[in-house]
Amino acid sequence: MxxxxxxxxxxxxxxxxxxxxxxxxxxxxxxxxxxxxxxxxxxxxxxxxxxxxxxxxxxxxxxxxxxxxxxxxxxxxxxxxxxxxxxxxxxxxxxxxxxxxxxxxxxxxxxxxxxxxxxxxxxxxxxxxxxxxxxxxxxxxxxxxxxxxxxxxxxxxxxxxxxxxxxxxxxxxxxxxxxxxxxxxxxxxxxxxxxxxxxxxxxxxxxxxxxxxxxxxxxxxxxxxxIIQPREPQNGGETEFKKSYKILLAFSGLRCALTNNPGYNCRVAECQEAAKFLLCASGKAEMEPRLCNVEEEVYEAHKSELEPIIAKRAQHYFTENRRAAKGLKAWKSGNLEDFGKLISASGLSSIHNYECGSEPLIQLNEILQRAPGVFGARFSGAGFRGCCLALVDADRAEEAASYVRREYFELQPELASQLNADSAVLICEPGDSARVI
Incomplete structure (x- = not known):
């Protein structure tokens, strides 16, 4: 690598x-x-x-x-x-x-x-x-x-x-x-x-x-x-950790630009509506209506008063923030299993609380969850189109990729047939930052 x-x-x-x-x-x-x-x-x-x-x-x-x-x-x-x-x-x-x-x-x-x-x-x-x-x-x-x-x-x-x-x-x-x-x-x-x-x-x-x-x-x-570098494992250095995983990108065959789907901007507005309500409830109505300005204690005290849809958006925000914090600790310690579980939990919250995704992407995500060697998977992006990502054991990446191609074709033959067999599931490595050569 x-x-x-x-x-x-x-x-x-x-x-x-x-x-x-x-x-x-x-x-x-x-x-x-x-x-x-x-x-x-x-x-x-x-x-x-x-x-x-x-x-x-x-x-x-x-x-x-x-x-x-x-x-x-x-x-x-x-x-x-x-x-x-x-x-x-x-x-x-x-x-x-x-x-x-x-x-x-x-x-x-x-x-x-x-x-x-x-x-x-x-x-x-x-x-x-x-x-x-x-x-x-x-x-x-x-x-x-x-x-x-x-x-x-x-x-x-x-x-x-x-x-x-x-x-x-x-x-x-x-x-x-x-x-x-x-x-x-x-x-x-x-x-x-x-x-x-x-x-x-x-x-x-x-x-x-x-x-x-x-x-x-x-x-x-x-x-x-x-910039978080994983702690060196007992029996190997940083390079060994990097070689221990690959990134799978599994494509759905759906193509649709983000702003073509009104759901994206609508969900941003719903998050702002939740923030506005919670800030008003805590006597801070003058603050910018963003959920980062809401104390988690305020959310816990007033979440039952939110409209159902707005409540789901707020729940995703606060639980995802907690998952991100836990994930950083797992990454620092080199614990790919725990990190992967958090990725999968994030994906489920995106589906059930943020309510994004489409049937083919949800099916593709479920297939990845079952694939051999996968630590965790979720949508890449909003999940309305495009692909799902997964972190996978490097030694089982090819096996996992073959499994996903086969299973997705059975569920979505029309969409899968639009994909090039070689690029329907890509095995990727970490990259670097943007630069001029």
Whole structure:
């Protein structure tokens, strides 16, 4: 399990050659942004409420090869989508008026976007975010972007990975020195301000702060974070721990962008409604209606007064916060069994209390729970589409993957038949943070 197993030298060479062909520049001049996808073992759906989250990146993600254009023009092509995106770095960007249409674009098939190349809105959003904080950019880029194994719209934060890739490329081309914490806020501006998605900072934080083989933990209220390295086991070091597990990604065949489903923003509003009620009950109505501002004692005292649906959302928040805290202790001690049980409990709360998910994803999650060697499993993302993730004993990963492919095909033959047999269940390794090579 090598720290830099992704991207491979062949992948980097391919990116550099494509940009060289586009720009007429030497391949040696091409820089490559590596922006990984992330998984969230614990802390699901509570980042927007200021809860505690955990995440790590995987050895899959977005690659963006680019060179500074030498003028103000941005020229982009994509490995997934047709057409060419062009705009100028000195154009003032305004938030899009068609949120669902534009946010869905990166997860849609190319036939839907030939008309105006709207997949370029993430690049425009990156420029918007930088401009909104007073940055004046003078250098455009010529770039080529592609994602690993067509994993867009799979609940792995591909949208955040894309936004961060464009931010890092524009900053690099303009010799800007930007901290990871600043880029978390810039990417949030892309998704919240430019595209209108009401998400928190989990995705951006994971991609920008993670370190190979470690668990990134963040208090989304204070923005304080910790990179947690597991304690060295008695009979082996840190490297042995990393080699003891793999990450399974099992795909459902469902594809639907997050903002296409009104349930996501609706659930955020329901959490805020719970917070507002509980804050009023405790005499703190003036505070921002987020559940992180509610003392757990207040929740326990007044939870029976909440409307049933609102009560479920609050229950998920407070129990998930506790699971995240327990999970950090299990990870530090190298206890994968306990960590996995907490992941599975998180998944059940997402289904029953947060009430996200769809029948195929719920079935897929149940299959993973039964698979040989799996420590724990849950949805990756909201569970409305995409995939489920599992932590699995490295020695049984292939066996588990075969079991999941077979069982899911029996339950959902139509959806399973849409998946490539080799990529229906992927065996992944931990990744590193986003960077420019």
């Amino acid at each position: 090598g720290e830099f197993s992704w991207p491979t030298e062949d992948q980097l060479k391919e990116m550099r050659n494509k940009v060289s062909e586009m720009s007429g520049r030497d391949a040696e001049e091409v820089r490559v942004v590596v922006s990984p996808y992330r998984i969230c073992p614990l802390g699901a759906h509570i980042d927007h409420q200021g809860g505690t989250v955990s995440a790590m990146t995987i050895n899959k993600g977005i690659l963006l090869g680019f060179v500074p254009s030498g003028d103000t023009e941005v020229v982009l092509r994509s490995g997934q989508f047709d057409g060419e995106v062009r705009f100028r770095i000195d154009e003032i960007q305004q938030p899009t008026n068609s949120v669902k249409k534009h946010h869905a674009v990166y997860a849609s098939d190319s036939a839907k976007i030939k008309e105006e190349c709207k997949w370029g809105n993430y690049a425009r959003g990156a420029l918007y975010a930088l401009q909104s904080r007073g940055n004046i950019l003078t250098e455009g880029i010529i770039g080529y972007i592609c994602g690993s194994d067509n994993l867009d719209s799979s609940g792995l934060s591909s949208s955040a990975a894309v936004g961060i890739a464009y931010l890092l490329a524009l900053e690099s081309a303009n010799d800007m020195n930007v901290t990871p914490l600043d880029n978390i806020e810039y990417d949030r501006l892309i998704e919240n301000g430019y595209l209108g998605l009401r998400n928190g900072i989990l995705d951006q934080s994971a991609i920008l702060l993670s370190r190979y083989g470690c668990l990134m933990c963040m208090d989304c209220k204070s923005k304080e974070y910790e």
